[in-house]
Amino acid sequence: MLVSIYRYNPEKDDAPYMQDFEIELPAGKDLMVLDVLNLLKAQDPSISYRRSCREGVCGSDGMNMSGKNGLACITPVSAAAKNNKLVLRPLPGLPVVRDLVVDMGQFYKQYEKIKPFLINDTPAPAIERLQSPEEREKLDGLYECILCACCSTACPSFWWNPDKFIGPSGLLQAYRFLADSRDTATQERLGDLDDPFSVFRCHGIMNCVNVCPKGLNPTKAIGNIRTMLIQRAT
Amino acid sequence: MVTQITSFGRSGLYDWMMQRISALVLAVYSVFIIAYLLLNPGLTYEQWSGLFEMTSMRIFSLLALLSVGIHSWIGLWSISTDYIKATGVRFFFQSLCGLVMFIYVVWGVQVLWGL
Numbered sequence: 001m002l003v004s005i006y007r008y009n010p011e012k013d014d015a016p017y018m019q020d021f022e023i024e025l026p027a028g029k030d031l032m033v034l035d036v037l038n039l040l041k042a043q044d045p046s047i048s049y050r051r052s053c054r055e056g057v058c059g060s061d062g063m064n065m066s067g068k069n070g071l072a073c074i075t076p077v078s079a080a081a082k083n084n085k086l087v088l089r090p091l092p093g094l095p096v097v098r099d100l101v102v103d104m105g106q107f108y109k110q111y112e113k114i115k116p117f118l119i120n121d122t123p124a125p126a127i128e129r130l131q132s133p134e135e136r137e138k139l140d141g142l143y144e145c146i147l148c149a150c151c152s153t154a155c156p157s158f159w160w161n162p163d164k165f166i167g168p169s170g171l172l173q174a175y176r177f178l179a180d181s182r183d184t185a186t187q188e189r190l191g192d193l194d195d196p197f198s199v200f201r202c203h204g205i206m207n208c209v210n211v212c213p214k215g216l217n218p219t220k221a222i223g224n225i226r227t228m229l230i231q232r233a234t
Numbered sequence: 235m236v237t238q239i240t241s242f243g244r245s246g247l248y249d250w251m252m253q254r255i256s257a258l259v260l261a262v263y264s265v266f267i268i269a270y271l272l273l274n275p276g277l278t279y280e281q282w283s284g285l286f287e288m289t290s291m292r293i294f295s296l297l298a299l300l301s302v303g304i305h306s307w308i309g310l311w312s313i314s315t316d317y318i319k320a321t322g323v324r325f326f327f328q329s330l331c332g333l334v335m336f337i338y339v340v341w342g343v344q345v346l347w348g349l
Contacts, residue, residue, distance in 0.1 A: 160316040193246075196238050200246035201312075229247045 001025055001081065003036060005047060006089040008096050016096065018087075025077065033065055033072040033080050033088070049100040056213060059148030063100050064089040069150040069211040091153035093162065106162045107149045107169070113192075114166060114174040119185035135181035142176035142221060144214050145169060151208035151218055157201040164197035168208035168218030171199060175221035178228060190225075190232050199225055238315070240328050242308045253308045256301035263298040292346050299342040303335040 001023055008016035021040050025031060034051055041047050049072070050060040056074035063072055065080040066087045080086055094102040120129065152158045152167035166174065174193065177183050193199045199222060208218040242249050274281065285291055310331045318324040343349070 157316075196241040196244075196246040196249055196312075198246065200250050226247075226250070230251070233247055 001036075001077070002085045003040060004085065004087045005040070005099070006096075007047075007099055009046070009098055030076045030078050033063075033075045033077055033086065034061055036077055036086065037072060037088070047100075048098045057146065059146035062091055062148040062150045062153075062213075064092055069154045071148060071150070071213040074213060091149055093153045093159040094149070102149075102153075104149060107147075107152055107167070110152070110162070110166045110170040111147065111173060113198075114170050114177070115185070115189065115192075116173050116177065118177065118180060118183050119188075120182055121184055129182045131181055138179045138181075139176060141216055142172060142179065145172055145176075145216060146214060148213065150211045150213055154207040154211045155202075156205070156207070157203065161197060161201055165201035166193075166198050168202070168222070171202070171225060172216060172218040172221045175225050178225065186228075187232070190229055193225060194229055194233075199229070240325070241311055242304065249308050252304050256305040256308075259297055259301040260305060263294065263301075266294075286346065295346050296343065299339055299346075303339050307331060307335055 003021045003023055004018050005021065006016060007013070007019045021043070023036065023039060023043075025036070032054075034054055037047065037049055037051075041049075049063065051073065052058040052060040054061075054073045056071050059071065061072040062069060065072065065075055066082050066085075068080075069091060070080070072088075077086060088100060090096050090100045090102045094104065094106060097103050147169060149169060151172075152169045155165075155168055157165050158167040174189065178186055178189055183189075202219070202222045204219055204222075206219045209216075209220075212218070238244065242252060270285070271277065286295065311328060314324050314327050314331075318327055
């Protein structure tokens with residue numbers, strides 16, 4: 001199989017380039033893309049990429065595989081390769097540090113903006129703040145996000161305005177705290193989102209839903225934030 | 235919070251809502267005009283000008299005209315902030331759009347009222 005990898009070492013290369021590798025994959029087994037990368041790294045130790053848990057939990061190995069963002073560790077080669085060719089590129093829209101490693105600074109900055117922690121001014125109870133099963137249920141489909149950045153870097157609005165648009169991942173988390181019955185800062189949170197960029201740069205093209213490796217739906221969460229903003233304003 | 239003084243209503247929610255409402259007005263107006271033309275195949279000048287003599291039609295047309303202005307302002311503002319990164323060029327483009335929309339509205343009022 002032919003594997004084409006985006007290579008860039010700012011200390012040595014003037015510009016990024018694609019390097020082709022020919023690799024014999026073991027028969028009768030459908031490897032994950034990360035396994036292929038590990039095999040190639042044994043051949044050429046200079047290939048750089050992030051990975052940690054190798055089971056789709058840590059979100060380190062988000063990358064663009066034959067045009068679609070995803071986690072290399074849980075994407076089978078059969079699903080990512082086209083015409084027996086696998087093209088691996090870093091997540092689009094973020095500065096490349098080296099090869100498949102990107103600088104996630106801008107992504108984390110947007111995450112930080114939405115205050116990703118519970119805010120509650122009422123006196124803390126002796127043990128813990130309780131939630132009914134129904135209240136807890138509202139967080140399903142929101143809390144599972146692993147911040148791999150596959151969605152935000154698949155979003156054109158985030159490519160054009162990464163400094164102003166929070167992006168699907170950050171907005172999914174924003175709604176996670178808006179929907180939490182234990183959070184009392186709902187009005188302040190909504191106030192921080194009611195500008196032309198933070199939420200409203202989402203034009204609902206749903207690239208985020210298409211690529212999310214955890215099967216989450218940021219577009220739906222953004223719709224819910226919009227509804228909350230309308231309820232607050234009318 | 236990101237503030238943008240050149241956006242239409244300065245609030246994302248307000249712009250978003252105006253975009254939807256103006257789109258609705260334009261859709262209804264377009265369907266009405268197309269249906270009117272289809273239902274009146276041998277349309278005469280008298281009939282056509284008679285339609286636009288009616289106050290209700292003038293209100294409807296002015297509403298559609300304002301909707302064109304608002305809708306295109308919000309849309310083009312959004313596109314210009316996406317793709318034009320140089321502030322001077324962007325501001326020039328946005329001013330030009332604003333001017334063209336203003337001209338269309340005034341001109342449209344003149345046409346509708348036959349001034």
